[in-house]
Amino acid sequence: MADQTNQANTASGTWDTPFWPEGVARNVTNYHYPVFKLLDDSAAAYPNQVFTIFNGAKKTFSQVKETADRIACFLAKKGIKKGDKVAIVLPNLPHFPEIFFGIMKAGAIAVNCNPIYTPTELKYQLADSTAKMVFCMDHPTFYPNVVKAAIDTDVETIVACNIKSYLPKLQGFLGGLLGKIPKADHHEPGHIMFDDMVARSKPEPPDIDIDPVNDTAVMLYTGGTTGIPKGAELVHINFTYQVVAIMEYLRLSHDQNKPLEKAYYGGYHCFLGILPWYHSFGISVAMLCAAGSGSRLVCIPDPRTGKPPFTDVLKAVQKYRPTLMPAVPTIFVAFANHSKLDEYDLSSLMGCFSGGAPMPPDVCRQFEEKTGAVIFEGYGLTETAPVLSANPTNREIRKIGSVGFPLPDTDIKILDLDDPTKELPRGEDGEVAACGPQVMKGYWNRPDADAEFFVTIDGKRYFLTGDIGHIDEDGYILITDRKKDMVLVGGFNVYPRDVEDILYTHPKVELCAVIGVANKHRDETVKAVIKLKKGQTATQEEFMAFCKENMAGYKRPRIIEFKDDLPVSNIGKVLRRELRDAHSD
Structure with missing residues (x-):
């Protein structure tokens, strides 16, 4: 398995195009540190700034850091050591960032799992990852599914997270009184309630030596569309690089009379957490970018709620005034075609990241006409944490239908479909291959898959994405399709x-x-x-x-x-x- 130091320095940091966004650096630095430093630095700089917002209840950066420290202390006392796996089986609840950063502080590896998976699907991931502990939602379906899934695995501890303490006091009181707050019908003996665990732990994380270049931080399972799901091992700098590079690449007009400039830090921006945080897109472009920039983060557990669907998320946009929204094309479709869209004020939105699937140009135009926001499409995969490239946020040089240019320090090649060591000239379709600080260490316990999906060219290690695309005459990357499709x-x-x-x-x-x-x-x-x-x-x-x-x-x-x-x-x-x-x- 290749050393990440070598991988981090493989990209040329240049991209031959006259349209590279003005002022954006070709190279970035200062990201070689553990993921939890994103939270700690913002808590030090903006301790009283709101970080998470959930149903009107707010937690500041200092509060989230303290809870993360308590969780790390708890994990250490339960015997979780550096390199052990801890699964998070949660929707986008305010517990998620606290648990995620707590796992990082304990030196453990977060295994992020889809909470709506069946027990069979969850069991595969828990067993394959050798997870020793699971954090899940106290819920009549999610909790018992985790209990079933954990049978005959290495899981020793299950922590149930109830949302009552994360609601405004009156709402939590009335919800409990009326039985509207979800919770499991019963809890198995020996299982731990999240609130009790936090209250009994001290905000004293263990002193762990983290190698951010080579130590795995997160394991994410690929969708399994081409076979058995594989665990992608992502190291700390895969994510810290993403935050630094995305915030460098992002240029916004913070006022109608101002030119494009770097995004403001320290509470100016608000990210809409509409994408699941068990997926790399939601982790990096929403949760971690918000943490690293001292921004607010609106927790949206299920964007499809409301009558008609997606109405509740429109209400959240109007109420919390988010400025940045990472989403996938189907969400933009849902917004643009929502029957009540005109009833809501979405004018706070400045920039919308699109990824996860190709953005149809007509959908992009419809959404922008109705909201006034600018959509910049990006491209990446779970294995690349996830962003490899993005369109400039400048409307004048953005090319709709393309995925723009590689992020700083990222190199992308188009390779021959039959000979992956042969690079193709511009304009020709081939397999997209990527090299950069965001590319994963490899697949967990799958050297066969590593051999299949990595190729060495001129001494540099490139990940074969399985996507077909080309680079046009202006240097923009266009993804044509998946090979298998x-x-x-x-x-x-x-x-x-x-x-x-x-x-x-x-x-x-x-x-x-x-x-x-x-x-x-x-x-x-x-x-x-x-x-x-x-x-x-x-x-x-x-x-x-x-x-x-x-x-x-x-x-x-x-x-x-x-x-x-x-x-x-x-x-x-x-x-x-x-x-x-x-x-x-």
Whole structure:
């Protein structure tokens, strides 16, 4: 497994383009420290500044740090040592940052798990990671699922987190009185309540020697779309670099009369925590960027709540006035098409990060027209903590449909699909490979996977992303598609995103996905699955005609299916694999 010091210094730090955003450094420094220093530094600089906001209740940076210190003390007393795994099975609750930083302070490794996973799915991650402790929500479903999942694993301790103490006092009192605060029907003997644990622990974290370049901080399991889920081992500098690089790259106009400048620190900004923090996008671009910049962080456990769905998050935007919102395209779609959007004031939003899936250009335009915010699309993977590249935040040089330029100190190459040691010239599609301080150490206990997904070029270690793309004449990176999603039609390669981008220009389309399905000729047929906007109706013939008018013959969907909903992952990616599995001739 390659030394992270070598990896951190492999990127050239330059990118040949005349459109590099003005004032943004090509190289960044000062990120070689443990992740918890992001919290500690902000607590020292802005002790009384609000950090987390949940249902109106607020915690300052000094309060969050103190709780994290108490958790670290508790972990040490329970025998958790450096390198041990501690699982977090929580939605975006205010407990999450406290637990996350507490684990870091104890020298342990956080294993972030999706709280809505079934016991079988959770058991795999708990067993594979060898987690010794789990923090989960005190909830009638989440808690018993964790209890079942922990059977026959290395888990020795389960800590249940109830939200009552994190609500405003009156709300917590009334909720408890009326039985509206979620909690498990019963707790197993020996299990620990979070509030009791914090109260009984001292804010005295153990003295642990952390090597931020080589010590694993977080283990995140990949989605498993190409096989059994793998644990990506991410070291401390993977995340601290992300915060420094993102905040360097980010340029905003803090006032209509001001030019673009670096984002302000110390409480000016507010991040909307709409993305799950068990995913690298939500961790880095929301939770950790907020912590590192001394900004507020609004905890949104489930953005889909409300009638109609997503109404509650619109209310939160109006109430808490967030300035920055990392999200995935399906969330932007939901906002842009929300029937009550005009009833809410979203003018506080300055910048919106988009990632996790390709952003259809028409959706970007719709959202910006309705909110006034600027969307800058980025690109990355779980294995890269996650951001590799991003569009400039300057509207004049941003190129919609691209993912911009590599972050400082990041190098991206386009490699031949058949020979991953051969770099392709600009304009040619190939596999995207990345090298930089954000690239993971490797896969947990999977040297076979490391050998498959890493390649050495000129002495530098590049991660093979599995994505197909190219670099255009201006230096912008364009992601064409996933290798596995490419559709072969009569010898021609059809990239689903190309077809989807055209379908999104149809005024009736809210969400769509394109897949390849087998046919009798032993190649594939293009199929489009479409969710129409509310109140719209359409026929297959109508869309066949639209496709004939707007795309080449081999790209046109020969099968069109309308659905009320499309399957999406927990971070909002449309799951093409599920659509392929569900297809019937």
